[in-house]
Amino acid sequence: MTGSAPQQNHGQVNEYGARGARQWTVRDAVIDFARRVGMTSIFANPGSTELPMFRDFPADFRYVLGLQEAVVVGMADGYAQATGNAALVNLHSAAGVGNAMGNIFTAFRNRTPLVVTAGQQARSILPFDPFLAATQATELPKPYVKWSIEPARAQDVPLAIARAYAIAMQEPRGPVFVSIPADDWDQPAEPVPVSEVAHTMRPEPAMLERIGALLDACERPAFVVGGAVDRAGAVPDVVQLAERHHARVYVAPMTGRCSFPESHRLFAGFLPAMRERIVELLGGHDAIFVIGAPAFTYHVEGSGPHVPAGAQLCQLIDDPGVAAWTPQGIAAVGNVRLGVQDLLTRAAPKARELPAPRALPPRALPPSSGSERMSVAFALQTLAEVRDPAGVVVEEAPSARPVMQTYLPITRAGTFMTMDSGGLGYGMPAAVGVALARPGERVIALIGDGSSMYSIQAIWSAVQMQLPITFVILNNTRYAALQDFAPVFGFAPHETVQGTDLPGLDFVMLAKGMGCPGERVSEAARLADALRSALATSAPDDGPTLVEVVVA
Structure with missing residues (x-):
């Protein structure tokens, strides 16, 4: 070259x-x-x-x-x-x-x-x-x-x-x-001509008019947001539209980005990938507007309706393939930010009562005795208290995700990333890529012990490039997601699930072997100080650190 x-x-x-x-x-x-x-x-x-x-x-x-x-x-x-x-x-x-x-x-x-x-x-x-x-x-x-x-x-x-x-x-x-x-590579060739190609498409005005009219006429709207909102840079616009309509805002199942601030008064929580539970949680709403997400992603076989009785479904999505399999309702296809901005040009809708705010979770408590492991809730609550909310969290801890959604709120666009696929081995290297793109900012890679072993070589790359990444490994010595999910497939309570125990992994030693310092924390009283130390950045080229947190 x-x-x-x-x-x-x-x-x-x-x-x-x-x-x-x-x-x-x-x-x-x-x-x-x-x-x-x-x-x-x-x-x-x-x-x-x-x-x-x-x-x-x-x-x-x-x-x-x-x-x-x-x-x-x-x-x-x-x-x-x-x-x-x-x-x-x-x-x-x-x-x-x-x-x-x-x-x-x-x-x-x-x-x-x-x-x-x-x-x-x-x-x-x-x-x-x-x-x-x-x-x-x-x-x-x-x-x-x-x-x-x-x-x-x-x-x-x-x-x-x-x-x-x-x-x-x-x-x-x-x-x-x-x-x-x-x-x-050494063969003769001509330079590529200079050209520009539009990467986005504006949604059809007639379909947006129908969606806008539906939102204006309804009594109890709900928004369901997905990763395309953040990818399109549309989070502020969606916040403005939700505030205009006094709409509760849910996060779509299996969403890999933060598309609505989780501290906002209108934030209503996360939808699971189960048809019956989605219908239950959205019950009482007469209009459901899905923005930047499929409607809906399911993980297990379900039955019954896709939306609550009496509710109308509409969707704004950048993927025509997703719109094609949306089970009912109407869909506008095109860039999410442009579509939401067009909806914001409409006259203000009728006044609606502001919905009740989401209940705050109780505080997670440390173990009552020194012999007990700390809970995942306590570990993530502590991380939330010591981290910079403007920093990026890259997560791959599937069994801890429901707890994370309760105790580690993400409040800013562009500060959260996980995989939409469910495939493991993404989070640790993705954190390296994010750190390369955002020089000098400390990135948190929140990874499960099982997930980390799929691509732990990423630590070596982080060390070689002296990237400020804090790898937080939640070590529960098992593939907890599979054990927790087993009853859905007919396992009896306490029945052994083969191939899900992970004893004997020492993540501090693994990190040390690639040149990354680390600390193992099993006492709840030490966790906050260990995380503060690992998250401290004294220079733009501070390298990575690892904290292994032993949890129940």
């Missing part, structure tokens, strides 16, 4: 007919395009078929090394979500893409824009099924990429990357995939 446009060679005429410029290569054209669109951080784990891409690596680019491909994609996901721009990922042929598929699936569910490239064996030997070749390379990442291609000619690679970027950034955003044979 070259760090700038190819050097002038005066007196010669290249095949473009431009006097004085040497022939561009595929590498030149790809780097030039990536620079123009701001994809100058390359998240990667190296392999032989990718080496030609990185020759003469440009000084203004950054290579972000992950020790396993799932870590690479998780870091890129966090970085892309925090910056709002697509991140460039490079993986190794079929094996690397295979290792990365769990987090590619998560990026797809997160609607994260990623341009994923993968090396391929040289075109000249592909007919001989060579070692490390990716058979049917474009099919491997499907269906969890928006677009997948192996260009027919080397000269087509730069335009394929440009098209991939445009598709990744168009709503609904998501990952795309380009397979690139190793001998393509």
